[in-house]
Structures are given as structure tokens and as C-alpha cells.
Amino acid sequence: MSILIDGLLALLVIYLALQSLLAPRLTQSVFLFFAFGLALALAWIRLGAVDVAITEAAIAAGFLGVLFLDALRDFSPSFSKKPKNLEYDQKSLAKNDTRGHLLPRMALGLGLGLFLLISLEAVWKIPQGGGLTAAAGALLPESGVEHPVTAVLLNFRAYDTWLEMGVILLGLLAVFAAGGIKGYRKPPVAAQDPLLRQVILFFTPVLFLFGAFLLYIGKTGPGGAFQAGVLWGAIGILLHMGGWPVFAVIPRWLRQLLLTVGLGFFMVLGFLFVAAGNALFEYPPAYAGILILLVETLAAISIAATLSAIFAYLNQMKYPSQTL
Amino acid sequence: MTAWIPLLVILPLSGAFLIAIFSGMFKRIGGILTPLFMLILTCLGFMFFFRETDVLVYHIGGWELYNGIPVGIHFVVDGLSVLMVAIINLMGFLASFYSVSYIRKFTGEKYYYALFCLMVAGMNGVVLTGDLFNMFIFLEIAVISSYALVAFGIEREELEASFKYQVLGGVASLVILLGIALIYWNTGTLNIADIAIVLKENGDNKLISFVQVLLIAGFGLKAAMIPFHAWLPDAHSSAPSPISAMLSGVLIKAVGVYAIMRLFFNMFTLSYEISMLITVIGAVSMVGGVLLAVGQWDFKRLLAYHSISQMGYVVLGVGMGMVILSVGGSRDVAVLAIAGGLYHMVNHAVFKGLLFLNAGAVEYKTGTRMLREMGGLSNNMPLTSATYFSASMAISGIPPFNGFFSKLLIIIAAVQGGFYLMAILAVVVSIITLASFLKVHRYAFIGFSRFKNKKMFGEAPFGMGLPMVILAVLCLGLSLLIIPFFRDIFLSPAVNTLIHTLDYSQPILGLLP
Numbered sequence: 001m002s003i004l005i006d007g008l009l010a011l012l013v014i015y016l017a018l019q020s021l022l023a024p025r026l027t028q029s030v031f032l033f034f035a036f037g038l039a040l041a042l043a044w045i046r047l048g049a050v051d052v053a054i055t056e057a058a059i060a061a062g063f064l065g066v067l068f069l070d071a072l073r074d075f076s077p078s079f080s081k082k083p084k085n086l087e088y089d090q091k092s093l094a095k096n097d098t099r100g101h102l103l104p105r106m107a108l109g110l111g112l113g114l115f116l117l118i119s120l121e122a123v124w125k126i127p128q129g130g131g132l133t134a135a136a137g138a139l140l141p142e143s144g145v146e147h148p149v150t151a152v153l154l155n156f157r158a159y160d161t162w163l164e165m166g167v168i169l170l171g172l173l174a175v176f177a178a179g180g181i182k183g184y185r186k187p188p189v190a191a192q193d194p195l196l197r198q199v200i201l202f203f204t205p206v207l208f209l210f211g212a213f214l215l216y217i218g219k220t221g222p223g224g225a226f227q228a229g230v231l232w233g234a235i236g237i238l239l240h241m242g243g244w245p246v247f248a249v250i251p252r253w254l255r256q257l258l259l260t261v262g263l264g265f266f267m268v269l270g271f272l273f274v275a276a277g278n279a280l281f282e283y284p285p286a287y288a289g290i291l292i293l294l295v296e297t298l299a300a301i302s303i304a305a306t307l308s309a310i311f312a313y314l315n316q317m318k319y320p321s322q323t324l
Numbered sequence: 325m326t327a328w329i330p331l332l333v334i335l336p337l338s339g340a341f342l343i344a345i346f347s348g349m350f351k352r353i354g355g356i357l358t359p360l361f362m363l364i365l366t367c368l369g370f371m372f373f374f375r376e377t378d379v380l381v382y383h384i385g386g387w388e389l390y391n392g393i394p395v396g397i398h399f400v401v402d403g404l405s406v407l408m409v410a411i412i413n414l415m416g417f418l419a420s421f422y423s424v425s426y427i428r429k430f431t432g433e434k435y436y437y438a439l440f441c442l443m444v445a446g447m448n449g450v451v452l453t454g455d456l457f458n459m460f461i462f463l464e465i466a467v468i469s470s471y472a473l474v475a476f477g478i479e480r481e482e483l484e485a486s487f488k489y490q491v492l493g494g495v496a497s498l499v500i501l502l503g504i505a506l507i508y509w510n511t512g513t514l515n516i517a518d519i520a521i522v523l524k525e526n527g528d529n530k531l532i533s534f535v536q537v538l539l540i541a542g543f544g545l546k547a548a549m550i551p552f553h554a555w556l557p558d559a560h561s562s563a564p565s566p567i568s569a570m571l572s573g574v575l576i577k578a579v580g581v582y583a584i585m586r587l588f589f590n591m592f593t594l595s596y597e598i599s600m601l602i603t604v605i606g607a608v609s610m611v612g613g614v615l616l617a618v619g620q621w622d623f624k625r626l627l628a629y630h631s632i633s634q635m636g637y638v639v640l641g642v643g644m645g646m647v648i649l650s651v652g653g654s655r656d657v658a659v660l661a662i663a664g665g666l667y668h669m670v671n672h673a674v675f676k677g678l679l680f681l682n683a684g685a686v687e688y689k690t691g692t693r694m695l696r697e698m699g700g701l702s703n704n705m706p707l708t709s710a711t712y713f714s715a716s717m718a719i720s721g722i723p724p725f726n727g728f729f730s731k732l733l734i735i736i737a738a739v740q741g742g743f744y745l746m747a748i749l750a751v752v753v754s755i756i757t758l759a760s761f762l763k764v765h766r767y768a769f770i771g772f773s774r775f776k777n778k779k780m781f782g783e784a785p786f787g788m789g790l791p792m793v794i795l796a797v798l799c800l801g802l803s804l805l806i807i808p809f810f811r812d813i814f815l816s817p818a819v820n821t822l823i824h825t826l827d828y829s830q831p832i833l834g835l836l837p
Contacts, residue, residue: 122534123506133512135393156395159384163449163461166337170442170465173344174472177435178483256345267338280330282386 006046013039030068037061050222051149054214058230063307066237070315073241144288146220153224154292158281162266165299169263172306175313200242207235215300219289225296229303236308240315247305247312259309262302266295325375329382329399332368332409332448335361340441347434354437355424361441362417365448369409372401373813379831381454389834394515400454400832403817407666408451408582410814411673415573416444418791419566422681425787426566426688436476436564443469443570447578454832456504456514463500463579467493467546470575474563485558492545492555500542503535510535517829520591524826528593536598539587540605547580549639550609553632557616560631561624561693565684568624572631573677577669581635585642590821590828594650603643607746610636614756618763623683623693626764627676630719633753634672640746641665641734645822648741655823657740663811663819664733670815671726671802675718678795682712685784685792686768690775695764700773704781707789709769711796716765718799720758726802 016039020032037060044053136148136156143151153161211231218224239246247255269291270280278284283291339361343354372380380401387396401409420440427436446466453459471493475486508514510531511522523532545552556576560568584602588594613633620626645662648654685708686701687693702709718725721732731754738747775781783789804810821828 119534122531123509135390135395139387139390139395155385156387157385157397157458159397160458160461163458163465166442167461167464167468170439170468173435173438173442174468177432177439177472178475178478178486252348256348260341260345264341267334267341270334274327274330279382279386280334280384 009039009043009046013043027072030065030072033068034061034065037065051224051227054222054227055230058227058234062234063230063237066234066241067311070237070241070311142285142288144283144285144290144292145218147218147222149222150218150224150292154295155283155288158266161299162263162270162281165263165266165302168303168306169259172259172310175310179313197242200238203238204235207231207238211235211300211304215296216293218296219293225299226303228296229300230307232300232304233307236304237311240308240312245312247308248316255305255309258305259302262295262299265298269295325372326380326382328368328371329380329401329452330384332365332413332452333445335365336441336445336448340438340445343434343441344438347437351433354434355427358420358437358440359417359424362413362420362444365413365444366410366417369406369413372406372409375401375406377831378402378817379828381832392833393513394518394833397458398454398515398517398832399452400517401452402828403819403821404582404586404666405451407670407814407818408578409448411670412444412447412451412574412578415570415673415677416440418794419569419573419677419681422569422684422788422791423564423566425785426684427564429688430476430564432476436473439469439473440567440570442466443473443575447574450578451582454516456507456516456519458514459516459583460497460501460504463546463583464497466575466579467497470559470563470567470571473567474559474571476564476567477562482562485555485562489555489559492552496542496545496552499538499545503538503542506531506535506538515832516586516591517832520826520829521833523591523593528595532592533595533598536588536592536595540584540598540601543580543583543587544605545580547576547584547635547639548609548632549580549605549635550612550632551605553609553613556632557625557628560628560680561622565624565680565687568628568684569677569680572628572680573673576631576635577638577673581638581642581669584639585822588646589825594646594825596647596650599643599646599650603640603647603743603746606636606639606641606643607749608636609633610640610753611749612636614753614760618756618760621695623686623695623764623768624680625693626695626760627679627683630679630757630760631672631676633757634668634676634719637731637734637750637753638665638669638672640750641668641737642822644734644737644741644743644746649823649825653741657737659819659823660733661737661741662822663815664730664737666818667733667805667815668727668730670805671718671730671799674795674798674802675715675725675727678711678715678792678799679719681788681792681795682708682715685788688788689781689784692775695767697774697776698768699771699775700769701781702769705783707783708792711792712769713765714796714799716761720761721754722758724803725799726805727799729803729806 013036016032016036020029020036023029023032037056040060041053041057044050044056133148136152139156140146140148140151143155145151145155208231211228214223214231215225215228216223218228236247240248273282274280276284339357343357346353382399382401384397384399387394389395420437423436423440427433430436443466446462446464446469449462450459450466453462471486471490474489475483504514507519510529511519511526513519513522541552545555548556560571563571588598588602592598609632611633613629613631613636617626617629617633620629641661642665645658645665648658648661683693685705686698689705690698690701692698714725718727721727723729731750735747735750738744738750784792805815
């Protein structure tokens with residue numbers, strides 16, 4: 001019975017992926033992509049990886065979905081901020097005609113297919129090694145948390161996690177450097193979709209609570225800072241879409257504090273450990289649990305702030321500049 | 325001395341953090357902090373040449389081995405990584421010092437310095453870490469900052485170059501990540517030293533050959549070896565000049581060639597086929613790069629193509645060493661080939677960095693990069709002209725400049741190892757390189773002026789002149805590395821790390837008797 005379910009799920013994932021690529025209109029592509037993300041999350045659950053499933057659902061179906069919806073809205077005649085889009089008819093939502101690219105497409109498809117076959121050939125029946133699982137399990141009591149994934153992320157390999165947060169902040173810096181806009185400005189008041197505003201008002205507390213739950217549960221079960229950060233980031237983006245530009249109106253110092261508090265606290269903590277004579281990121285075992293929870297909370301706040309900041313920054317490029 | 329190791333990463337990272345936060349209050353903070361931090365890092369890097377034991381290991385988070393299994397992440401300082409650290413931070417210091425005058429004409433100075441620090445932190449991390457996944461993260465930090473820095477001028481041409489670089493770099497990162505995932509799946513560990521031991525026990529299998537090809541493609545793209553080179557000429561010529569010097573001088577070495585050397589010598593078991601593949605890729609890049617460079621009329625684009633060609637020399641030298649080791653040939657010849665490759669890598673960082681700084685000074689003063697529009701600059705800019713001359717002689721392999729000795733080592737090793745075709749190609753490529761740089765000399769620095777506005781250009785400011793002079797002196801001074809006394813301090817430990825392939829794992833996993 002379970003092989004039947006798994007087989008059907010695998011077929012569904014592939015079918016949705018293909019349909020999402022081949023759908024003739026952008027709207028269809030976007031909604032098929034949602035469905036694809038959810039099906040993939042289900043597949044991860046069937047594989048026993050609940051952490052990955054939550055992340056997949058939060059990022060692919062939640063976060064990316066919101067971004068895609070915003071992109072779609074720019075093309076839609078009734079809500080577009082650019083007047084010239086009003087002239088377009090429904091055709092503007094259809095993808096460009098790409099008949100001329102048949103040959104490169106076929107070559108690319110063949111190449112990718114060949115690559116897939118070779119990789120399948122290579123990984124077929126190769127035994128899986130497992131050295132780290134036992135060691136991580138044995139050291140779990142010393143790490144201050146009860147879930148092995150959290151222990152690996154925030155204690156054994158805390159250094160990697162710290163750098164990953166650096167990468168997210170680096171993305172923001174790169175957007176600023178290449179964006180060419182100085183600072184945030186208040187967006188002009190535009191006509192908003194009343195239905196969207198109601199939906200956003202309803203979902204904001206729900207998303208917030210669910211994010212907080214994921215954050216806290218990370219100590220003992222699947223969940224943690226990155227998943228919670230993405231959900232909270234989605235709140236910021238939704239509020240911007242609904243016409244509450246929270247991120248553009250708060251003072252500059254608060255914005256900078258929110259953006260950097262996660263990385264900065266982690267960094268100061270690392271320095272303090274070194275100053276106390278320990279190695280970098282060596283938690284004192286007695287306080288490891290509480291320190292990890294604190295680090296995770298601040299990290300989630302910074303991740304959420306960074307995601308909203310990038311969205312808000314890119315979003316304001318759409319306003320005509322004379323409405324400053 | 326072990327306790328100092330993490331500073332090499334923490335210092336530039338916190339520098340980026342401080343600059344990004346405080347540049348709102350103090351406008352000039354980036355221009356002051358960055359060169360200062362880079363100077364400290366350079367001193368730290370050189371300090372590690374005089375370490376007590378051959379290999380230093382730092383356990384992050386204090387997680388020691390558990391039953392011989394590494395749970396945490398290690399930093400490893402050995403001969404090869406300390407050589408890389410020294411050139412990365414030295415070039416970083418000179419390029420950031422040069423930037424202070426150069427970058428004033430751009431807006432968004434604070435992002436420039438923050439991204440610069442992050443790029444250096446990423447490169448230092450790549451060469452220091454002993455963990456495969458950690459290496460991937462550092463690699464991403466280094467290349468994502470370089471994407472933004474290439475696009476820094478936000479003109480159409482720069483954005484296009486950065487976009488092309490991002491797409492190809494993204495594909496390379498994906499391929500590398502897939503390779504790392506497959507290795508973890510097969511061996512159950514991410515520590516490079518531990519993987520080496522497990523792979524030796526398991527013996528050869530199909531998966532590992534597949535992973536090796538994936539990693540050659542991924543890191544080869546980051547190093548811009550010839551079938552994967554399409555992004556380099558655009559990216560390296562569009563970036564601000566000090567960044568071009570960093571990209572060509574150290575980034576393609578740290579995230580490309582270093583990773584290939586470390587993983588293929590110290591992690592995988594050397595095989596004849598893969599070694600030959602690497603050697604051929606090196607030779608093709610060496611020839612192809614210079615042939616593409618000859619026809620260029622854009623100063624920086626010409627230099628970018630020469631980077632492909634000169635990195636070909638490095639990969640050729642190291643690859644020949646791999647082939648000789650894998651078939652069990654003479655160890656002395658392998659030592660010579662690898663030493664030649666590493667020596668040329670150090671030299672290339674110095675002279676290519678200098679050439680890009682020269683191009684930057686010319687562009688800064690005259691506003692053009694097109695060779696046909698220049699002429700007679702040696703009268704107006706004597707310092708730039710003189711330093712350019714020494715760098716161009718070094719890259720073409722004219723004695724007594726450093727390039728001559730490293731190319732000589734590679735050619736002698738090729739002849740002794742029986743790679744006669746490679747030896748001939750190396751000589752021919754060197755001659756074409758000389759021709760190409762004499763063309764630049766003829767069109768840009770001597771003869772009559774072809775500038776549209778006939779006013780006299782002055783010399784570049786002091787902040788730009790000093791790094792160029794230091795690098796020009798180094799072009800001569802690095803010839804000393806051929807003398808046994810200096811060679812034993814700087815070069816031989818790195819060669820030994822690569823030659824004794826399994827010795828890398830032993831001190832890290834505590835297997836020493």
C-alpha cells in the first residue's frame with residue numbers, strides 16, 4: 001500500500017514540475033508551482049525528513065509564492081502601478097513565443113537527460129556510509145538541546161550557521177550595492193485590493209504564532225530559526241503588499257538593528273567564548289540550551305528583517321520617481 | 325600560535341560588519357579600516373610561515389575527535405594554505421590601499437569596502453578550512469561578493485557581465501554542491517582528512533569517478549579553465565580595477581585552483597585518467613587564452629584573457645605532477661613540476677595584480693581602456709609606465725623577473741617527465757605573450773598621443789602609485805624564491821603537502837605515532 005502512495009506521489013511531483021514549466025500562461029505556471037512545492041513537501045515527509053518538509057513548504061510554497069504573486073500583480077491590468085500596463089490585454093500574461101529556440105532547447109534537454117542517466121548510473125547501488133550519526137547522537141547530551149539536527153546546526157557546526165547568516169546579509173548588501181537607490185522612502189498611496197488586505201490581516205497573527213512555535217519546538221523536534229525566519233519574513237512582505245510599508249517607515253537605526261542583531265549577537269558571543277579561554281563557539285555546557293534559544297530567536301528576527309528589506313527595496317523601484 | 329588562526333576569518337568579517345553599520349556616521353571609515361585590517365591580516369599570514377609544527381589544527385566550538393570521528397569543523401594551517409593566505413592578504417592590502425584613491429569617483433563607497441572585506445574573508449576561509457561543506461559556504465561568500473563588486477559601476481555593460489557571471493557561477497556552485505552531497509552520502513563524513521581515509525579503505529568506485537568529474541567542472545568554472553571560461557573576460561574587465569586585480573590575482577586561484585589541488589592531492593586517490601584530464605585542460609587553457617588575447621584592443625579585456633592563459637601554466641605544472649605521481653614516476657620530477665606550478669601561481673598574483681592596477685591608473689587618468697585611443701603615456705605617467713614595463717616583462721618570462729624562473733621550472737619538468745609537446749607549447753605561448761604585451765607597450769605607452777582631448781595627463785595619485793611600486797619591486801624580488809634559503813621557508817612546505825598525499829590526514833585525525 002505504501003509503495004503505491006509513494007509511487008503516485010513521485011509521479012505527481014514530476015507531473016506538476018513539467019506542467020508548471022509547460023503551462024501556456026504565467027498565472028497557471030505560478031499556481032502549478034505552489035502545488036509542486038506542496039507535493040514536494042509531502043514527499044519529504046514520506047522520506048522521514050520533517051525539517052526539510054517544513055522548510056520546503058515555508059520557502060517554496062510560502063515565501064516564493066508570495067514573491068511570484070507580487071510579480072503577477074505587476075502584469076495584471078487592475079492593480080498594476082504602471083499606467084501603460086493598462087493598455088495590455090490578457091495576452092500580456094501569456095508567455096513569449098519561443099518557437100525559434102527549438103534546436104537549443106532540444107540540445108539542452110538531451111544534455112540534461114544524458115547527465116541524469118550518467119548520475120543514475122554512478123549512484124546506483126553504491127553503499128551509503130554513516131559515521132557521523134552515531135557520534136552526533138552520543139554527544140547530544142553535551143550540546144544543550146535534544147534534537148540532533150538543531151545540535152548539529154547550532155552547536156557542532158554553529159560556525160557554518162553563523163556564516164550562512166552572513167551570506168543572507170551579504171545578499172542584502174549586494175542588492176543595495178547594485179540597486180543604485182539611496183535609502184528607503186515612503187511609497188505613494190495606491191489603490192489596494194480590499195480582499196487581499198483582509199486576508200493579510202487574518203494571516204499575520206497566524207503566521208507569527210506558527211513561526212514562534214517552530215522556533216521553540218526546534219529544541220526538541222523539527223523546526224528552528226531558518227524556518228521561523230522565513231515565515232516571519234513572509235509577514236513583512238505581505239504587509240508591504242497590502243499597503244502597510246512597515247519597513248520603509250520605521251527609523252533607520254531600528255532597521256539596522258533588526259537586520260544585524262542576529263549575526264552581531266552570534267559574533268559577540270563567539271568573541272566572549274574566546275575571551276573566556278574557550279575555543280570559538282564553544283558553549284559552556286550549563287548554559288548551552290538557553291544560549292542556543294537566544295541565538296535562534298535573534299537569528300530568526302534578522303532573517304525575517306533581511307527578507308522583508310530586500311523585498312521592500314526592490315519593490316520601491318517600481319514607483320515613478322517623481323512621487324518622492 | 326594556534327589560537328590566532330580564526331582571526332584570519334573573523335577580522336575581515338567583523339570589518340565588513342563594522343563598515344556596513346558605522347559608515348552612516350563616519351563617512352571615511354571604510355577607507356581607513358579596510359587597509360588597516362588587511363595590513364594586520366598580512367602580518368598574521370606571514371607570521372604563520374614561522375610556525376612551530378608543520379601542521380596546526382584549530383577545533384571550532386572545542387569539539388575534539390569523538391572515537392576518531394570529527395564532529396565539528398576544523399581549521400588547518402599547513403604549507404599550502406599558509407602560502408595562499410599570504411598572497412591573498414598581501415594582494416588584498418595593496419588593492420584596498422589603491423582603492424582609497426580610486427573608488428572616490430563611485431557612489432556607495434561603504435558597500436564597496438564591506439563587500440571587499442567579505443570577499444577576503446571568504447577566500448581566507450576557503451584555504452583554511454578542513455571541512456568540505458564549510459569550504460562550499462566560504463566559496464559562496466567569496467563569489468557572491470564578487471558578483472556584486474563586478475556590477476559595482478551599475479552601467480549596462482557591468483550589469484550584463486555580472487549577470488553572466490552569476491548564472492555560470494550558480495551552475496558551478498550547484499555542481500560542486502551535488503558533488504559534496506554525493507561524497508557525504510558515500511562516506512558519511514565531511515572532514516577532508518577523514519574522507520581521504522575512508523576513500524582509501526573503500527577503494528575505487530564509479531561514484532567517486534563521477535564526483536571527481538563534477539568537481540573538476542565546478543571548480544574549473546570558478547578557475548575559468550578553457551571550456552568553462554566564457555564569463556571571465558567580461559567579469560574581470562568590467563569590475564573596478566582594484567577588484568579586477570583581486571579577481572584575477574587571487575580569487576580564481578583561491579576558489580578554483582587551490583580547491584582542485586587540495587581535493588585531488590589530499591582527498592581523492594590520484595588516478596592517471598583524471599590527472600591527465602587536468603593536465604590537458606591546463607594546456608588547452610594556456611594555448612587558447614593567449615590566442616584569444618592577441619586580438620584584443622581593450623586593455624583590461626586583454627589582461628583578462630592572459631589570466632586564463634597564465635592559470636593554464638599553473639594547472640599544467642600541477643597536473644603534470646599529478647600524472648607523474650599517479651604512474652609512480654620519478655618523485656624529483658613531480659616535485660619540480662608542482663613547485664613550478666605553485667611558484668607561477670604566486671608570481672601571477674603579483675604581476676597580474678600589478679597589470680590591472682596599471683590599467684586602472686590609465687583609465688582613471690585618461691578615461692578610456694581602448695589601446696587604439698592611447699599613446700605616448702610614458703611621458704605623462706612615468707611611474708605607471710615603468711611599473712607596467714616590469715610587470716609585462718615578468719608575465720612574458722624575461723629574466724631576471726620572477727615569471728622567467730617559474731616558467732623555466734615548468735618547462736624543465738615537462739622535458740624531464742617526457743611531456744615534450746607541453747614543453748614546446750609552453751615556450752611558444754610565452755613568446756606570443758611577449759608579443760601581445762609589446763603591442764600594449766607600443767600602442768599605449770610610447771609613440772605619439774592619439775587622445776581626443778590633447779591635454780596633458782598627470783601621474784596617478786600617491787595612493788595608487790605606492791601599491792604599484794611595491795608590486796613592481798616584488799616582481800623582481802620574488803625571483804629570490806629560486807634560492808634554496810627562501811625556497812625552504814616559503815615554497816617547499818607547500819610542495820611537500822601536495823607530494824606526500826596521505827600525510828595531510830594524519831596530524832588532523834591524530835594518527836601520528
